[in-house]
Amino acid sequence: MTTLVTINPLICEKKMTTTKQLFTHISSDAFLTISLDEVDVPAPKPHEVIVKIEAAPINPSDMWPMFGPANLADATFDASSNKLSAPVHPGILSRIRSRVDQKLPIGNEGAGTVVAAGDSPQAQALMGKTVGVLTGATYTQHCCVPVQACIVHNEGTSARQAASSFVNPLTALCMVETMCREGHTALVHTAAASSLGVMLNKICIAQGISLVNIVRKQEQVDMLSDLGAKYVLNSTSESFKKDLYKAIKETGATLAFDAIGGGNLVSDILSAMEAVGSKDATGFNTYGSAENKQIYVYGNLDFTPTVLNRAYGMTWNIGGWLLMRFLGSLEVKDVLALHKRVADEINTTFALEFSNEISLIDAMKPKNITRYNAKKTGEKFFINPSL
Numbered sequence: 001m002t003t004l005v006t007i008n009p010l011i012c013e014k015k016m017t018t019t020k021q022l023f024t025h026i027s028s029d030a031f032l033t034i035s036l037d038e039v040d041v042p043a044p045k046p047h048e049v050i051v052k053i054e055a056a057p058i059n060p061s062d063m064w065p066m067f068g069p070a071n072l073a074d075a076t077f078d079a080s081s082n083k084l085s086a087p088v089h090p091g092i093l094s095r096i097r098s099r100v101d102q103k104l105p106i107g108n109e110g111a112g113t114v115v116a117a118g119d120s121p122q123a124q125a126l127m128g129k130t131v132g133v134l135t136g137a138t139y140t141q142h143c144c145v146p147v148q149a150c151i152v153h154n155e156g157t158s159a160r161q162a163a164s165s166f167v168n169p170l171t172a173l174c175m176v177e178t179m180c181r182e183g184h185t186a187l188v189h190t191a192a193a194s195s196l197g198v199m200l201n202k203i204c205i206a207q208g209i210s211l212v213n214i215v216r217k218q219e220q221v222d223m224l225s226d227l228g229a230k231y232v233l234n235s236t237s238e239s240f241k242k243d244l245y246k247a248i249k250e251t252g253a254t255l256a257f258d259a260i261g262g263g264n265l266v267s268d269i270l271s272a273m274e275a276v277g278s279k280d281a282t283g284f285n286t287y288g289s290a291e292n293k294q295i296y297v298y299g300n301l302d303f304t305p306t307v308l309n310r311a312y313g314m315t316w317n318i319g320g321w322l323l324m325r326f327l328g329s330l331e332v333k334d335v336l337a338l339h340k341r342v343a344d345e346i347n348t349t350f351a352l353e354f355s356n357e358i359s360l361i362d363a364m365k366p367k368n369i370t371r372y373n374a375k376k377t378g379e380k381f382f383i384n385p386s387l
Helices: 009-014 060-067 090-096 167-181 195-207 218-227 240-251 265-277 323-328 332-344 366-372
Strands: 018-026 031-040 048-057 076-078 083-087 103-105 109-117 130-134 142-146 150-152 186-190 210-215 231-234 255-258 261-263 293-297 302-306 316-320 356-358 381-383
Touching: 018 060, 031 060, 048 130, 130 142, 150 332, 167 186, 167 195, 167 255, 167 323, 167 332, 186 195, 186 265, 195 210, 195 218, 210 218, 210 240, 218 231, 231 240, 240 265, 255 265, 265 293, 265 316, 356 366, 366 381
Parallel strands: 186 210, 186 255, 210 231, 255 293, 261 302, 293 316, 356 381
Antiparallel strands: 018 031, 018 103, 031 083, 048 109, 048 142, 048 381, 076 083, 109 130, 130 150
16 A cells, blocks of 8 residues: 655645545446445645545445445455446336446545645645545545545544544434424434434433434343433334324424334324324314424435325425535534534544444455444444555
8 A cells, every 4th residue: 555645735746646445336237346446646636635544434324325226145256356246136227327337436434644735724734633534435545535524633533433423423413403493392213223323312311302212122222221311112012102102292202303214104203293292182183283293214224115194184294304415504613513513522422333343355245245234233334444
């Protein structure tokens, strides 16, 4: 590996170095290829920095860009060419036509050390700093990003600690911000035992916000309860719908963030919200409760259809929610305040324990893909490109 050490962008232009990077490609003849390629490191523009990536998490949000609808059960890895191949059902290609026959970088976020910088004061100020980055191309040894895509961490914070600075911490913070901006007072969150769910619980506990957590296993109930969560419901329990009604009645929650997407759970949440909202209604109640019930689907753990059994009146909304679009609606000063909070609390509120450290090549091996693609609670992989 060649490490870029120059800080002068003019020198970079004359002496271009290379780096190793993972790419994904789905061909028009229905095959996925993940490859480890050697590419040039660009000279940073005035507002850009070069970051030596030392830790990049594999998040659920990385899976679809990485693999798409490939049949990973039939994936093979060729060690001689450092390539993973897997078939894609031809009938699905029309759904992903925007990416077909394109070689795309992968890796939403990561962290490392700034080893080169453009000549602006903002870029030069980051030299030698540990930064978290959000770029969509972090499964690489070096990446070039604008300074605006960096969270600068405090002295003593390691790249491993800073690796998940963006996706989970900012999503959790912005869920609470959405609640406040839309006039809700409590939250419901599904798949709540995730790393994001743990962070959201810590935020809500600290700020006195009622949070209804929905999980699927008793050990997940126990884990969140031990953390201090008051409302943790098991969706596989026979009493789930009664428990959900009781929790929403006690909290007054009219907003939910759903990570699952498919199935009946969204409808069950809306039904419980409506039952609580109209419990004191008298006479005709044709249109249901007047208070808006809002569900945001922000994940796709279940790709089956979202089933809506419309038993919740007429004052409700379901929509998608995306972190980057919400951040785009905020003023710069508010985004920077969120960045600072993440940096200050990266070892407390936003601490994340990784279970497995793997190399760029290891990330392409089917046995590892099977493990991290399972998205099991308590198993969190990150890529260390220097391995």
